[in-house]
Amino acid sequence: MxxxxxxxxxxxxxxxxxxxxxxxxxxxxxxxxxxxxxxxxxxxxxxxxxxxxxxxxxxxxxxxxxYSIGNVDRLGHGSDFRGEVCGVNGLSSKKYTYFPDPQDIQIVLCIEKCPKKVIQEEICYYDIDHVTLLKVWGCWDSIQTTEFSYFCLPKEKVYRKNVIDVFFTQxxxxxxxxxxxxxxxxxxxxxxxxxxxxxxxxxxxxxxxxxxxxxxxxxxxxxxxxxxxxxxxxxxxxxxxxxxxxxxxxxxxxxxxxxxxxxxxxxxxxxxxxxxxxxxxxxxxxxxxxxxxxxxxxxxxxxxxxxxxxxxxxxxxxxxxxxxxxxxxxxxxxxxxxxxxxxxxxxxxxxxxxxxxxxxxxxxxxxxxxxxxxxxxxxxxxxxxxxxxxxxxxxxxxxxxxxxxxxxxxxxxxxxxxxxxxxxxxxxxxxxxxxxxxxxxxxxxxxxxxxxxxxxxxxxxxxxxxxxxxxxxxxxxxxxxxxxxxxxxxxxxxxxxxxxxxxxxxxxxxxxxxxxxxxxxxxxxxxxxxxxxxxxxxxxxxxxxxxxxxxxxxxxxxxxxxxxxxxxxxxxxxxxxxxxxxxxxxxxxxxxxxxxxxxxxxxFTAEQRFMKDDMHVAFESVAVETKRLDYQVIEVQRPGRSNRVQANLVEFDENFNLKPTPSIKYRSKKDTNDLEIKDYEPTSHSQSKRK
Structure with a gap:
């Protein structure tokens, strides 16, 4: 059913x-x-x-x-206003990225070293040969900067914040x-x-x-x-x-x-x-x-x-x-x-x-x-x-x-x-x-x-x-x-x-x-x-x-x-x-x-199994130890006996008759892992009462 x-x-x-x-x-x-x-x-x-x-x-x-369009040289350095990578090819001597006008961060130049002091009209545009200076386009006074990862970061608070906001993007x-x-x-x-x-x-x-x-x-x-x-x-x-x-x-x-x-x-x-x-x-x-x-x-x-x-x-x-x-x-x-x-x-x-x-x-x-x-x-x-x-x-x-x-x-x-x-x-x-x-x-x-x-x-x-x-x-x-x-x-x-x-x-x-x-x-x-x-x-x-x-x-x-x-x-x-x-x-x-x-x-049954004795002992010892710990948790009174056993040891068959229940006692104090199983046979009184 x-x-x-x-x-x-x-x-x-x-x-x-x-x-x-x-x-x-x-x-x-x-x-x-x-x-x-x-x-x-x-x-x-x-x-x-x-x-x-x-x-x-x-x-x-x-x-x-x-591989055909990438260039790993772009990774460690910045690039100038033409999109050329600083420190590479014609700009190999100009490794540092510099913002001559930190208020306009789109204008970027590559320079040889970061300026440490203010010098009038020191920074100018360079031609496509990266050497000739284009002074007709005007030059900037250099500003005080510090070096960090090939970037020149301005000393002044507002300018420095503008450049850092660009530098530390994701x-x-x-x-x-x-x-x-x-x-x-x-x-x-x-x-x-x-x-x-x-x-x-x-x-x-x-x-x-x-x-x-x-x-x-x-x-x-x-x-x-x-x-x-x-x-x-x-x-x-x-x-x-x-x-x-x-x-x-x-x-x-x-x-x-x-x-x-x-x-x-x-x-x-x-x-x-x-x-x-x-x-x-x-x-x-x-x-x-x-x-x-x-x-x-x-x-x-x-x-x-x-x-x-x-x-x-x-x-x-x-x-x-x-x-x-x-x-x-x-x-x-x-x-x-x-x-x-x-x-x-x-x-x-x-x-x-x-x-x-x-x-x-x-x-x-x-x-x-x-x-x-x-x-x-x-x-x-x-x-x-x-x-x-x-x-x-x-x-x-x-x-x-x-x-x-x-x-x-x-x-x-x-x-x-x-x-x-x-x-x-x-x-x-x-x-x-x-x-x-x-x-x-x-x-x-x-x-x-x-x-x-x-x-x-x-x-x-x-x-x-x-x-x-x-x-x-x-x-x-x-x-x-x-x-x-x-x-x-x-x-x-x-x-x-x-x-x-x-x-x-x-x-x-x-x-x-x-x-x-x-x-x-x-x-x-x-x-x-x-x-x-x-x-x-x-x-x-x-x-x-x-x-x-x-x-x-x-x-x-x-x-x-x-x-x-x-x-x-x-x-x-x-x-x-x-x-x-x-x-x-x-x-x-x-x-x-x-x-x-x-x-x-x-x-498979015992005689057909492939498991060796040492493996069987290894697994069973863990199982017995786990059960021993579980048995210490819940206890119920065993019928007809004065000692107490665990609730999960009491089992019934399909007709609700009490099944033989194992009791646990240690063989010796020296070996607490080996357990001796002793079946409890229910009394006729308990069986008749269960029926």
Whole structure:
């Protein structure tokens, strides 16, 4: 008989009931001929692959167009009234941008150095040969200025404010930040190389059985946690120092000239960033100290990973290939981004007060902004795509290893996984990688709220907030919660389409939450600290060098940079990718072990299972410990006994007869993790009473 849904359920209970009764939320079923990752496969999500290929053709065409009209020399310098870039070609000796009449900012000249004092009729127009002075058009008295990023900023308050309003526009800042990256390419390369070395060290550590042991994992996690906090604190200190340095250039004595107007927005912005960084570091240290026991929860699962990592040949070639291809894509697409910043439409304005009667300016159009956003999207999509490929291949490798009972006979799982993704599932990985890139942060936020709602589903404040957030939570429960990198692992083993794989994987993990959630979260926490270390070490090295060193390795003056933060951010993007490759691949191995183990338990009986004893003990010990903690919360009186047991231990069959209920007692005080189960047989009196 079908039971109708309770119409009195609140919105949180409806979400919970919808998840519990979902069509994909059912136990997996195995067959006697199951031998691991599916042999028979069909191509999945071909349309997504076709769209991705077409978009890349469009990207190639845009790249050719941008390269033909762009000029990166426009990024770091200003341009004169003819639209020619200062410090380039015929103006190579005139690097500084100067406004002879700050009340008319359309008239711009390129000069050799910024004037420090007033000299009558010193500044004149120059001819197209950039040498001959056109005194017939009149000359200006020079004004006192200070230097900042190849711009001459007037000392006088009103004039200085007019020029700064032009200098610190959004378009101008982005272009000059691109110029800073171009001028400091040598330091950028050194910073990325430092993080690359750090990443390779971790790649070499993981397959080493002498490192991947329980105590070593704990120490590695704690050391990385405190080292990452040190890097963040150091970063906040350098940012604060840089804020004082910029304030000195803009507001204090600069080249023997004291400005009358102080523009302190950059200083305040950097100080706020410094405060946020130091606050995050302090809170993170407190969190690490309070949760240092979580490192122990990662021991068993990480210990299980050492066997497939050390025995499967070629498994660590995958992250090396990802790093190589990914860095090539990062370099290529970021060069294209810099070139895109330099494009624009030359606009001519009539002005009879300048030689030639026209003033040429370069405007960054709306279509140029759309092109830039498209290139940025393709850049991050490619990086997410490469990371997803690694997760799929790692899942296929671990699936082949796990579901082979004789581990010594496993045959080329690396090449098999690569063949499967290239031949059948490339479109699915394209689709999933875009979803992960676009929805990763929203899913993280919404999952936090969802956990809060489920935990307090009877609370009136929680219900009020849930009803208010219905529109936000609807897409989460409809499809966003299935967006997870573990879907690639499930796909690599069972070869279902993405929509099915993501849902079945989500519910498989949900059904076995007590067994695998705690160790997976602990492993994720350990790897998070490694991510921070790899990401920050290159960026911080680059930022520190550009802040404290007067020149780069190739001799460029760091005082001429508009911001030293832009090259550091550029380095950090590349370093985050390196960290993701290393840590996401290793976490994919751990997830694959957990998924294979849970699928194995659901698909087969004890004698048919592929699970080894050590893995079974690892998962069951976590489940028993979780249950032991749950049992300490709610207690009810056991019929016919004087002791008390937990309410969730009392179960009834379909005829409402009391079922045998296990009681828990420890075997010994020495080993509190091993529990002894003793069945309670209900008395005849309790049975008759129940009937």
């Amino acid at each position: 079908q039971i109708l849904p309770d119409v009195n359920m609140n919105v949180i209970e409806k979400w919970e009931d919808s998840e519990r009764t979902h069509i994909q939320n059912k136990a997996l079923h195995g067959s006697q001929d199951f031998l691991g990752p599916a042999r028979t496969r069909n191509s999945t999500d071909i349309l997504c692959l076709i769209i991705f290929i077409l978009l890349n053709f469009a990207l190639g065409g845009l790249g050719f167009y941008i 378009q101008g800042l982005i272009k000059r930040a691109g110029g800073d990256i171009v001028y400091t390419w040598d330091i950028v390369t050194v910073g990325v190389t430092a993080s690359l070395i750090f990443a390779i060290v971790f790649i070499l550590i993981f397959p080493n059985p002498s490192i991947v042991y329980l105590d070593s994992v704990k120490r590695l996690g704690i050391y990385c946690a405190f080292f990452s906090c040190f890097l963040i604190i150091a970063f906040s200190g350098v940012v604060y120092y840089n804020s004082l340095r910029i304030n000195e250039l803009l507001c204090q004595k600069n080249n023997e000239v004291v400005p009358d107007y102080c523009y302190n927005v950059p200083m305040k912005g950097l100080q706020i960033l410094s405060f946020i960084a130091i606050s995050f570091a302090v809170l993170y240290i407190i969190y690490v100290i309070c949760h240092k026991k979580d490192f122990l929860s990662a021991n068993n699962l990480i210990g299980l990973s050492k066997e497939p990592i050390s025995k499967v040949k070629g498994i660590m070639i995958i992250p090396v290939l990802q790093i190589t291809i990914g860095l090539m894509i990062v370099i290529g697409l970021n060069v294209l981004i810099l070139w895109t910043l330099s494009i624009g439409k030359v606009v001519s304005l009539d002005n009879n007060n300048v030689p030639g009667g026209k003033i040429n300016t370069l405007e960054f159009r709306s279509i140029d902004k759309i092109i830039l956003m498209f290139i940025l999207l393709m850049c991050f999509w490619w990086l997410s795509f490469l990371i997803a490929i690694g997760n799929f291949i790692m899942g296929g490798i671990i699936g082949s290893w796990y579901f082979t009972k004789e581990k010594s006979t496993i045959f080329n799982p690396v090449s098999t996984s690569i063949k499967n993704i290239l031949k059948y599932h490339l479109g699915t990985v394209v689709r999933g990688s875009l979803n992960n890139f676009l929805f990763r942060f929203p899913v993280f936020i919404l999952s936090f709220f969802n956990s809060f709602f489920l935990k307090h589903k009877k609370n009136s404040c929680s219900l009020c907030l849930a009803y208010s957030c219905c529109l936000c939570m609807w897409p989460y429960h409809k499809f966003l919660k299935y967006t997870n990198s573990s879907s690639y692992i499930f796909l690599s083993i069972f070869a279902y389409p993405y929509s099915i794989s993501s849902r079945q994987c989500y519910y498989l993990l949900s059904r076995n939450q007590k067994k695998i959630e705690k160790p997976l979260k602990a492993c994720s926490f350990v790897l998070l600290n490694i991510r921070i270390c790899i990401s920050f070490i290159g960026m911080l090295g680059c930022y520190v060098y550009l802040t404290f060193s007067p020149k780069t390795l190739i001799g460029f003056s760091t005082d001429d940079l508009s911001t030293t933060l832009a090259p550091g951010i550029f380095v950090m993007v590349a370093c985050i990718y390196l960290a993701e490759v290393v840590c996401s691949n290793y976490f994919a191995i751990l997830q694959a072990l957990a998924i294979c183990g849970m699928a194995d338990e659901e698909m």
